[in-house]
Amino acid sequence: MAEDVKPTRKNLMEIDDRIELSERGHDTLEKKRDGLIMEFMEILEHAQTVRGDLEASYEVAQKRLNMARAMEGDVAIRGASAALKEHPEITITSKNIMGVVVPQIESTSVKKRIDQRGYGVLGTNSRIDEAAAAYEQLLEEIILAAEVETAMKKLLDEIETTKRRVNALEFKLLPDLYENKAFIEQKLEEQEREEIFRLKKIKAKKERQEAASSTE
Amino acid sequence: MTRLRYVGSDEGGSNLAYVNARVRARRAALLDEADYRKLIRMGPNEIARFLEETEYEREVNALGARHSGVDLVEYALNENLSRHFRDMLDWADGHLYEQIARYLRKFDAWNIKTALRGIYTDSERAEIENDLIRAGELSDAQLNAMLDAANVEAVIEASSGTMFHDALVEAFDAFEETNLLFPLENAIDRVFFENLISGVAVDAGPAARVLGGQRLSTGSPTDIYHEFLIAEIDFVNVRNALRIARSGAEMDTADYLIEGGRLFDAAELARLVRNMDDLVAVIRESRYGDRLSDALNALEEAESMLEVERAIDVALVEYGDWLGSRHPVSVCPVVSYILAKELEVRNIRAIARGREAGLSEEEIREELVMP
Numbered sequence: 001m002a003e004d005v006k007p008t009r010k011n012l013m014e015i016d017d018r019i020e021l022s023e024r025g026h027d028t029l030e031k032k033r034d035g036l037i038m039e040f041m042e043i044l045e046h047a048q049t050v051r052g053d054l055e056a057s058y059e060v061a062q063k064r065l066n067m068a069r070a071m072e073g074d075v076a077i078r079g080a081s082a083a084l085k086e087h088p089e090i091t092i093t094s095k096n097i098m099g100v101v102v103p104q105i106e107s108t109s110v111k112k113r114i115d116q117r118g119y120g121v122l123g124t125n126s127r128i129d130e131a132a133a134a135y136e137q138l139l140e141e142i143i144l145a146a147e148v149e150t151a152m153k154k155l156l157d158e159i160e161t162t163k164r165r166v167n168a169l170e171f172k173l174l175p176d177l178y179e180n181k182a183f184i185e186q187k188l189e190e191q192e193r194e195e196i197f198r199l200k201k202i203k204a205k206k207e208r209q210e211a212a213s214s215t216e
Numbered sequence: 217m218t219r220l221r222y223v224g225s226d227e228g229g230s231n232l233a234y235v236n237a238r239v240r241a242r243r244a245a246l247l248d249e250a251d252y253r254k255l256i257r258m259g260p261n262e263i264a265r266f267l268e269e270t271e272y273e274r275e276v277n278a279l280g281a282r283h284s285g286v287d288l289v290e291y292a293l294n295e296n297l298s299r300h301f302r303d304m305l306d307w308a309d310g311h312l313y314e315q316i317a318r319y320l321r322k323f324d325a326w327n328i329k330t331a332l333r334g335i336y337t338d339s340e341r342a343e344i345e346n347d348l349i350r351a352g353e354l355s356d357a358q359l360n361a362m363l364d365a366a367n368v369e370a371v372i373e374a375s376s377g378t379m380f381h382d383a384l385v386e387a388f389d390a391f392e393e394t395n396l397l398f399p400l401e402n403a404i405d406r407v408f409f410e411n412l413i414s415g416v417a418v419d420a421g422p423a424a425r426v427l428g429g430q431r432l433s434t435g436s437p438t439d440i441y442h443e444f445l446i447a448e449i450d451f452v453n454v455r456n457a458l459r460i461a462r463s464g465a466e467m468d469t470a471d472y473l474i475e476g477g478r479l480f481d482a483a484e485l486a487r488l489v490r491n492m493d494d495l496v497a498v499i500r501e502s503r504y505g506d507r508l509s510d511a512l513n514a515l516e517e518a519e520s521m522l523e524v525e526r527a528i529d530v531a532l533v534e535y536g537d538w539l540g541s542r543h544p545v546s547v548c549p550v551v552s553y554i555l556a557k558e559l560e561v562r563n564i565r566a567i568a569r570g571r572e573a574g575l576s577e578e579e580i581r582e583e584l585v586m587p
Contacts, residue, residue, distance in 0.1 A: 066574075073290055073562075074286075079347060082336070083333050083336070114467075120405050121471060121472045122474065123404070126525055127522065129459055129463070
C-alpha cells in the first residue's frame with residue numbers, strides 16, 4: 001500500500017533500487033520460463049514416444065504371457081518365474097536442466113540371456129523365453145518412461161513456479177513499487193512546493209517586517 | 217480292491233494285455249473333436265461345469281471349494297493327470313512298469329524342480345504343494361520331505377534314493393557359485409532324458425523310421441518306442457539349439473544338448489549355434505526337415521520360435537497316434553495314451569486360459585494341437 005510508505009528520498013532511492021532489481025529478475029525469470037518451456041516441449045515429445053513404446057511393449061508382453069500361460073499352464077510359468085531370486089539393479093543419479101534437478105535412472109541386468117534367467121533350458125521352451133524377453137523389454141521401457149516422465153513432471157512444476165514468480169513480479173510487486181515510487185515522488189514534489197510556498201511566505205513576511213522597521 | 221489281471225507270459229513279467237485293456241478304456245473316455253468345439257465357445261466357469269460331467273468330475277468336485285474359474289480347471293486337470301498316470305503305474309508290473317515309469321519320471325523331475333524353485337524363493341509351503349503334479353514315482357513322504365526342506369541343499373538331500381540325487385549333488389557347486397537354479401534344473405532334466413533312452417533295449421532287426429518321412433512296419437514295439445524317444449530327444453535338441461542360437465548366449469553344449477539323439481553331436485552343435493543360418497540348414501537337411509520346413513520359414517521371416525514349437529508338438533502328437541495303432545498289445549499304446557492324455561490336458565487348459573485372457577476362438581484354435 002502506497003500509504004504505508006514514508007515519502008522520503010531515502011525510501012525513493014530504495015524503491016528505485018528494488019524496481020531495477022525486480023525488473024532485472026523479471027527479465028531473467030521470463031527467459032528461464034521460456035527456456036524451461038522449450039526443454040519441456042522437447043521432453044514432452046520424447047515422453048510421448050516413450051509412452052507409445054511402453055504401451056506397445058505392454059500389449060506384446062501381456063499377449064506373450066497369456067499365450068505362455070495358456071499353452072504351458074500357470075503352474076509352469078509361475079515355476080519358471082520363481083527360478084530367479086535376483087532383481088535388476090536400479091541406480092538413480094541426477095542431472096541439472098536450467099536449475100531443475102531431474103533423475104537419471106540406469107538399470108543393469110534387466111535384459112538377460114537365456115542362461116541368466118534361472119530356469120533350466122532343457123525343461124522349458126521358447127514360449128517361456130518369449131514371455132520373459134517381452135517382460136524384460138517392458139521393464140526397460142518402464143524405467144525409461146519413469147526417467148522421462150519424472151523429468152517432465154519436475155520441469156512442469158518448475159515452469160509453474162517460475163510462471164507464478166514472473167506473474168507476481170509483473171502484476172503485483174512491480175506495480176506496487178511503481179505506485180509507491182509515484183506516491184513518494186508526488187509527496188516529495190508536494191513537500192517541495194509547500195517548502196517553496198513557505199519560504200516565499202517567510203520571505204514576504206521578512207520583507208514586510210523590514211519595510212515596517214524602515215518606516216518607523 | 218481286487219483287480220483282474222491278465223496273467224500272461226510276457227517277457228520281464230509284464231502284464232501287457234491287462235494294462236492295454238485298461239488303457240484302451242481310458243483312451244475311449246478322452247474328449248473328442250466335438251467336445252473341443254463346444255469348449256472353445258465356453259467361458260472358464262462353463263468349462264469347469266462341463267468338466268464336472270466328464271472324467272474330471274472327481275477332481276473338479278474335490279477342488280471346487282478351494283479354487284474357482286481357470287485355476288480350478290488347471291488344478292483339476294493336473295490332479296486328474298496325476299491320478300490317471302499313477303493308476304497306470306499301479307496296474308503295470310515288471311518290465312512294462314519300468315518302461316512306463318521311465319516316461320512318467322518327467323513328473324518327478326517337475327516336482328523336484330518345483331520344490332527347488334519354491335524353497336529357493338522362500339515361497340509358502342502350500343503354494344509349492346499346489347504346484348506339484350503327483351504323477352511320477354516319488355512318494356508323498358519324499359515330496360513332503362522336499363516341501364519341508366529349509367534350503368536348496370536340504371531339497372537335494374531329500375531327493376536321495378532317486379535317480380536325480382547324484383546329478384543334483386554334482387551340480388550343487390555350480391549353483392553355489394552362480395546362485396542360479398539353472399545348473400540344478402538342467403541336471404534334473406538331463407538325468408530324466410538320458411535315463412529315458414538308456415533303459416530301452418533296441419530289438420534286433422531294422423529300426424522303424426517314422427519321423428524321417430518313411431514308415432517301416434517291421435519294427436518291434438520296443439524298436440518303435442526307442443525311435444520315438446530318439447525323435448523326442450532330437451526335437452528337444454532342435455528346439456534348444458534354435459533358442460540358444462537366437463539368444464546369442466555363450467553356453468557349453470553340455471548345458472543344452474541331450475545325448476541319445478541322432479541329429480547333433482556336441483562338437484557340431486557347438487559350431488552350429490554360433491551361426492543360425494547353418495543351424496537351420498542342417499535341420500532342413502535332416503530327417504525332420506520336411507516336417508519342420510514351414511516352421512523354419514516362419515522362424516526366418518518372423519524370428520519367432522512359436523511356429524517351430526507348434527510343428528514339434530504336432531509331429532510328436534502324430535507320432536503318438538501312429539504309435540498307438542502299431543502293436544495293440546505292447547508298451548506303444550500305453551505311451552500313446554500318455555501323450556494323448558497330456559495333450560488333452562494341455563488343450564483344455566489352453567482353451568480355459570485363452571478364454572480368460574480374452575483370446576478369440578480363432579486364436580485359441582490356432583494354438584491347439586488336435587489329436
